[in-house]
Amino acid sequence: MKFSFLVIYLVVVNTFLFRGSNAISSKEYSEILDKISFDYDKRIRPSFDENVPVNVTVTMYMNDLEMIDSNSQLKVSFFLRLYWNDNRLDWSELKSGDVNQVSLNTRGSIEHFWTPDVFFPGAVSVHKKGDPEQRMSITYTGDVRLSEAYEVTVKCESDMTKYPFEPRTCDLAMESYSFTTNEMTLKWKNNAGRPIDIGADLDQPQFIMTQMKDTNNAFVFSAGSFDNVQVEFHFVRTLLxxxxxxxxxxxxxxxxxxxxxxxxxxxxxxxxxxxxxxxxxxxxxxxxxxxxxxxxxxxxxxxxxxxxxxxxxxxxxxxxxxxxxxxxxxxxxxxxxxxxxxxxxxxxxxxxxxxxxxxxxxxxxxxxxxxxxxxxxxxxxxxxxxxxxxxxxxxxxxx
CATH class of the missing domain: 1.20.58.390 (Neurotransmitter-gated ion-channel transmembrane domain)
Known part of the structure; x- marks a missing residue:
């Protein structure tokens, strides 16, 4: 009995000691948020003073795919994660303990900072989900990760002459609306394996996904050159x-x-x-x-x-x-x-x-x-x- 009380005492003491040495207080957390938001102008993109484009990388997690067979469309539900560095958000001088990042999970707090103006060209419909499916994390070096939930419907191309075994190709593309490649680059994030993760259970009743391919493109328009990231979904109907x-x-x-x-x-x-x-x-x-x-x-x-x-x-x-x-x-x-x-x-x-x-x-x-x-x-x-x-x-x- 005395031994069990001793074990509980040691666990409690170690917990408080660890918290006191590595965690930060709410006051320190507020100081970090005040520091990064003070005198911050979200109208100016990162790396503007250096006259170099801000590098934005993309990853994606697919949690649902729904093929709409009646009009040959694909509805994709996913979490979009954007990564970039903003040196104006550096708070390394306030870093203490093992806390390496601060998080913002409300639309009002995220709107105070610059975010990439990514849109989906060629999409039939786009639904952006709000709180709580939105989060921004900022590390002490100014590295930013923005995670948002989307539901996008895109059209699919199919060769109906091969019906009922016609292949279908559905393209989900993303690019910046206003920033050219001289101001912002947009690429898939490939340094941590595949940039696209898929949920375990995404089978369709009548279709099988045979291939998923991610590509980086650049298109030139009258306004300039724009980066474009795209994921191609290839489907075939179930044979049986x-x-x-x-x-x-x-x-x-x-x-x-x-x-x-x-x-x-x-x-x-x-x-x-x-x-x-x-x-x-x-x-x-x-x-x-x-x-x-x-x-x-x-x-x-x-x-x-x-x-x-x-x-x-x-x-x-x-x-x-x-x-x-x-x-x-x-x-x-x-x-x-x-x-x-x-x-x-x-x-x-x-x-x-x-x-x-x-x-x-x-x-x-x-x-x-x-x-x-x-x-x-x-x-x-x-x-x-x-x-x-x-x-x-x-x-x-x-x-």
């Missing part, structure tokens, strides 16, 4: 989801038409007609469903629409085959009926038997032709169709 919702239904509908080739037309003509007409109507409904589900309406052919048009061709060929077989069977019935009429009474028995034999021969010939066509279609349709599907997927993978 789009494959299951686009291709298997169409393949199944086309395969249903092949069942009609195995049904005897003379005994089950209605069932054969059902297996041709229903798939045709079903494929039209699937085509309209895929067309309505497209995020962006385009006038050019897409991979999905090309595939559905090829499926339509096979369904139409099966429908034409059904019409041809129906015609041949109707001719066969007409010939058989024609030679079994009342002409027996007006002709001799030999002539009547000759006509009957001719009618039977023509009828059997028609039936054999329709049966031969069915036999060919049983093999030709599936083989040629699956070859078409294979080459379509091969071209899709190459694209």
């Amino acid at each position: 989801y789009n494959f299951l919702t686009t291709y298997p239904p169409a393949i199944t509908v086309v395969a249903l038409t092949w069942v009609s080739f195995w049904i005897d037309f003379s005994t089950h003509s209605s069932a054969r007609a059902l297996f041709v007409l229903l798939p045709t109507l079903s494929l039209i409904a699937l085509y309209l469903l895929v067309h309505l589900s497209m995020p962006v309406k385009v006038s050019t052919f897409t991979l999905a629409f090309l595939f559905y048009r090829l499926c339509f061709a096979y369904v139409i060929m099966a429908l034409l085959q059904f019409i041809f077989v129906a015609f041949m069977n109707s001719c066969s019935k007409c010939c058989s009926k024609k030679h079994y009429t009342d002409r027996k009474s007006s002709r001799s028995d030999s002539e009547s038997s000759d006509d009957e034999r001719k009618g039977c021969c023509f009828s059997s010939r028609c039936c054999s032709i329709s049966g031969f066509i069915d036999c060919i279609c049983k093999v030709a349709f599936p083989v040629s169709y699956f070859m078409m599907v294979y080459f379509h997927f091969l071209e899709t993978a190459r694209a």
Whole structure:
């Protein structure tokens, strides 16, 4: 029991001794803030007297990505961190203990100091979050770090001819609005690994981010040259989801038409007609469903629409085959009926038997032709169709 009290006493004493030797009081903290804010003019950029540009570096932490598929846009939520040095904020002469920086976390206190006028060119919408998601840290050497939370929506470029496997590229760019490269430089901060960090769980329901690339650029306008930092997001649609919702239904509908080739037309003509007409109507409904589900309406052919048009061709060929077989069977019935009429009474028995034999021969010939066509279609349709599907997927993978 005495030992436990002794341990608690030593912990408390060491805590107060450490605090007294390394920490600063609130009065000293206020003196530092008064020193850096006294006679400070935020209208003048840092390094103005030295006639050199102020070097601003950028890092970013992505905490949310949302692909808006309906209008091909990407909503990015992130923390933007800007770093620069302002020698007017040097408070090394007041430094004491282990306190190396002071922090400001309210908009009113941050607005007293100069900050880079960074904006997002090409953005659809920009929402800057305020307190408490805003913080400025100033070290005793005048190094400044400004952290702010943003929600920016940008447009994405996509090649819709490859839908539903089209790649998408979304660019998030930042640059100074009024300071040229002679006054301010803007670069990614690369001395501490990647300048962009991503949250652990940023998966999209229908998209996969394949690449994220950060670049430093400089653009020349009539007002001068401006630095530009940019991050490119590359997305592709998830293969399994789009494959299951686009291709298997169409393949199944086309395969249903092949069942009609195995049904005897003379005994089950209605069932054969059902297996041709229903798939045709079903494929039209699937085509309209895929067309309505497209995020962006385009006038050019897409991979999905090309595939559905090829499926339509096979369904139409099966429908034409059904019409041809129906015609041949109707001719066969007409010939058989024609030679079994009342002409027996007006002709001799030999002539009547000759006509009957001719009618039977023509009828059997028609039936054999329709049966031969069915036999060919049983093999030709599936083989040629699956070859078409294979080459379509091969071209899709190459694209």
